Amino acid sequence: MERTVFIVSDHTGLTAESVARSLLAQFETVRFRYVTRPFTDTEEEVYGLVYEINSIFEREQVRPIVFSTLANPVLNDQLKTAPALHFDLFRTYLGELERELGQPPTGRVGRLHSVSDNSYFTRIDAVDFALATDDGLGDRHYQMADVILIGVSRAGKTPTCLFLGLQYGLRAANYPLAEDDFERDTLPEPVKAYKDKIFGLTINPARLHQIRTQRKPNSQYASMEQCEYEVRRAELLFKRVGIQYFDTTSASIEEIATNIVQSAGLKRKIG
Amino acid sequence: MERTVFIVSDHTGLTAESVARSLLAQFETVRFRYVTRPFTDTEEEVYGLVYEINSIFEREQVRPIVFSTLANPVLNDQLKTAPALHFDLFRTYLGELERELGQPPTGRVGRLHSVSDNSYFTRIDAVDFALATDDGLGDRHYQMADVILIGVSRAGKTPTCLFLGLQYGLRAANYPLAEDDFERDTLPEPVKAYKDKIFGLTINPARLHQIRTQRKPNSQYASMEQCEYEVRRAELLFKRVGIQYFDTTSASIEEIATNIVQSAGLKRKIG
Numbered sequence: 258m259e260r261t262v263f264i265v266s267d268h269t270g271l272t273a274e275s276v277a278r279s280l281l282a283q284f285e286t287v288r289f290r291y292v293t294r295p296f297t298d299t300e301e302e303v304y305g306l307v308y309e310i311n312s313i314f315e316r317e318q319v320r321p322i323v324f325s326t327l328a329n330p331v332l333n334d335q336l337k338t339a340p341a342l343h344f345d346l347f348r349t350y351l352g353e354l355e356r357e358l359g360q361p362p363t364g365r366v367g368r369l370h371s372v373s374d375n376s377y378f379t380r381i382d383a384v385d386f387a388l389a390t391d392d393g394l395g396d397r398h399y400q401m402a403d404v405i406l407i408g409v410s411r412a413g414k415t416p417t418c419l420f421l422g423l424q425y426g427l428r429a430a431n432y433p434l435a436e437d438d439f440e441r442d443t444l445p446e447p448v449k450a451y452k453d454k455i456f457g458l459t460i461n462p463a464r465l466h467q468i469r470t471q472r473k474p475n476s477q478y479a480s481m482e483q484c485e486y487e488v489r490r491a492e493l494l495f496k497r498v499g500i501q502y503f504d505t506t507s508a509s510i511e512e513i514a515t516n517i518v519q520s521a522g523l524k525r526k527i528g
Numbered sequence: 529m530e531r532t533v534f535i536v537s538d539h540t541g542l543t544a545e546s547v548a549r550s551l552l553a554q555f556e557t558v559r560f561r562y563v564t565r566p567f568t569d570t571e572e573e574v575y576g577l578v579y580e581i582n583s584i585f586e587r588e589q590v591r592p593i594v595f596s597t598l599a600n601p602v603l604n605d606q607l608k609t610a611p612a613l614h615f616d617l618f619r620t621y622l623g624e625l626e627r628e629l630g631q632p633p634t635g636r637v638g639r640l641h642s643v644s645d646n647s648y649f650t651r652i653d654a655v656d657f658a659l660a661t662d663d664g665l666g667d668r669h670y671q672m673a674d675v676i677l678i679g680v681s682r683a684g685k686t687p688t689c690l691f692l693g694l695q696y697g698l699r700a701a702n703y704p705l706a707e708d709d710f711e712r713d714t715l716p717e718p719v720k721a722y723k724d725k726i727f728g729l730t731i732n733p734a735r736l737h738q739i740r741t742q743r744k745p746n747s748q749y750a751s752m753e754q755c756e757y758e759v760r761r762a763e764l765l766f767k768r769v770g771i772q773y774f775d776t777t778s779a780s781i782e783e784i785a786t787n788i789v790q791s792a793g794l795k796r797k798i799g
Contacts, residue, residue: 258629260629268783269782269783269786270786271546271695271782271786272543272546272547272550275542275543275546276543276547276617278799279543279597280618280621280622280625281625283622283625283633283634283635283636284625284629284631284633284634285634286631287629287631291796293790295786295787295790296786296787296790322625322628326550342624342625342628344621344624346547347551349620350551350615351551351554353613353615354551354552354554354555354593354613357593357613358529358531358555358558360555360557360558362554362555363554363555363556364554365554377780378742380687380781381687381739384686384687384690388659388662388686391659415655415659416651416652416655416694419655419690419694420694423687423690423691423694423781424542468652471649509648510651510694511540511542512539512540515540515541515542515566515567516566516567519564519566519567525562528549
């Protein structure tokens, strides 16, 4: 079974898409075909969309599913004339919130991801920081870090740092553990002074072997033996020094980042 | 007026938080204090949470607002005993979807951001690609790019490329336009062969001046004159060569990225 799903928004539609995908992931035997229509904010566009939904309904003989966030009630009513199962993410909760908070919603479009000077600079700064301190670079900046991730190569440090910057505005540096670092019982020299900011990432050796093989097939670096050795030594170090660490083996970037934020008690820096 | 908002999820809670923030942004005179409780999946945790909500209700004399996504109905019922305005993002739409699709939801936790091998490698590859081709580096990889962003320094290219990689799994390279590139009427040599993949970013000169000043105060690079010159020449180039471009001045990273995906007709590579 295949169903067509429209994501209609007067803004980016990223939130609506995320809601739709979480909900529809609960129905595993259905194949969903997503059509996204961000920045839909004119009657002409909605008219075209209604026409499109109609055509699909006629062709597929089953109504499409629409997830929408349209602030303008005129456009919203217009969209609802289409033959679809319509989930209006905007209005479902807004009435109840209005009663609770004793004031009407402003009705302004796309307030969530609008650019505000403050959060713009915070995010860009955090991304710049992650890039400047990636892979052990720029250790002179560590005192400005919110968190410093350490772990073996390909444990997930870089994408997690970038995600922490983009999503939370946090300054995340990362330092790769390598051969030299395993010969001592202490944290590597460059990060030694920042123990309270350090968070470890570990990974299952077989998974690491798979990831490194993807990158450098048949290398010593990717060998199962090397992966087992590095992971064992890294985990030993985490335990010996007493720093928190997280196993990234079956975790997505979102899961790793959320775990770090939660476990390290970090505060989101952007709204 | 200040209200406490709980985001409770058995998974990352990122979707729930995004919904909550979009909705509450509609009430501008209220200050919302967010408390996030990701990975809430035991009765003990929910018990503690109910206690916490109770305490806040007693202290603030107004009930907190709870946005939740808990797949487990037992935990969900338990959470609902707390004195709060409760928005159950999970169940609001699930009943209707179940009827429409003619099958029960699987009830599995956190399917959205779960790691699947395929999307894991696609995302990591896309982030690696953005890093390897940032700021004009790695032009030998351009043939593998989904999109190549060009624009003056600090027009928003790098964070947009990273976001396109993390959010869409798209391989986005970026090439900075500089002095040399303005002396000719054609696309710069390294990107010349890829006109159909190129997307331009532009920015208001005054805004660019502000951003560059933040980075290198009182430099020639940040001067209003230089910013005006570069932007004028870049836009001329975009028009002359006939490539699509987008003004990032008052756009967030999400808005820039969504616009590019939409305008360039790119397809999301990860679920």
